[in-house]
Amino acid sequence: MLLQTDRLLLREFTEADWPAVLAYQSTRAYQRFYPSGCTEADARAFVNRFLQWQQEKPRWRYQWAIALQKQDKLIGNCGIRKSHPDAPEAEIGCELAPEHWGRNYPVEMGRLLLRFGFTEIGLHRIYAHCIAENRGAVSLAQKLGMSQEGRLRENVSIRGQWHDTLVYGILKQEWEAKV
Structure with missing residues (x-):
């Protein structure tokens, strides 16, 4: 399955993608909000998980490799995942190689994921979790029209420090009113 915007190509992962994943997930900037190194x-296990998801029937978890339209170079990944095949809601998430931060790519990806989730999968609600200090993720959720629904206090430990997780969500009717 392939999705695209004017600048980005969201394609299925291949086995050959693990070196690019390792490259960006190993950077200090990326590691800031993740509990362990890569x-x-x-990286191989990360990619293999998504290759397995591609085989699910019916499909209920989608994770795409992100590439620039002009070149098929992996610069991150994004996805939309139900907790089980019949769930009326799904979680979205994305990660991008640090050298591509600040170009508004996550907003493009997020809008595409919302449209896919509501129109193609038929979801009622889409949500996202983000570390409270991750200003980029918080800003993205807000730009996508999501509302903060909750705060999970000190539920994630990253290198010995506890962090809160914010929960953002949007309902299909809220999304429809904004597009």
């Missing part, structure tokens, strides 16, 4: 084995 090894070759981690």
Whole structure:
């Protein structure tokens, strides 16, 4: 399955994508909001999980490799995932190589994921979790029209420090009123 915007191509992962995943997930900037480092084995397992999801029938978890339209170079990934095949809601998320931050790519991806979730999958609600200090993720949720629904206090430990997680969500009727 392929999705695209004017600047981005969201394509299925291939086995050959793990080196690019390792490259960006190993950077200090990326690691700031993740609890552990990334090894070759981690990157391979990360990609293999998404390859397995591609085989699900019916499909209920989608995770795409993100590439620039003009070149098929992986610069991150994004996805929309139900908790089980019949769930009326799904979580969205994205990650981008730090050298591509500040170009508004996540807003393009997020809008595409919302449209896909509400129109193609038929979801009622889409939500996102983000570390409270991750200003980029918080800003993205707000730009997508999501409302803060809750705060999970000190539920994630990253290198010995506890962090709150914010929960953002949007209902189909709210999304329809904004598009």
